[in-house]
Amino acid sequence: MSSGPDRRLYERIYLVVQQVPHGAVATYGDIAAVVAEGCDARTVGYALNELRKGREDEVPWQRIVNAQGGISTPGSLQREVLASEGIPSDLRGRIDLARYRWPGPDRDWAAAHGFAVPAPRPAEPEEPGGQLRLF
């Protein structure tokens, strides 16, 4: 069964992206791990690219960044919007994932929508050398 959902896959990707709250970011790989059905990081980027045709305001595409905390979209729009949401980027244009990364979808929500919830990974080590957290 479930053979060949085409654009349905995109809708599922959008659904997961919509779970990323204001003030947080997720990586393409994070989204793919939740969708997990014939979906990988690249497919997520492919799906989000389709949003540029008029659905930008339906899905918080700006909260999706690459695995290095960098912005993969051209221009500075995404970085500006994230900054307005309280997510700063350093001089290299990278976001502190250890601090702003979305922990994943709510377990009940995921189960209700048939998504697999990947096991929570051990907290990533913050930058050694005295990275001072503000809290």
Add this chain to the structure above:
DNA sequence: CGTATGACCATGC
């Protein structure tokens, strides 16, 4: 149906 492309990622040098 083979080839090329893409808002990716992990690995190796």
Add this chain to the structure above:
DNA sequence: GGCATGGCCATAC
């Protein structure tokens, strides 16, 4: 740390 390569999966032609 940066650059090159392979792998990954879905679409377009």
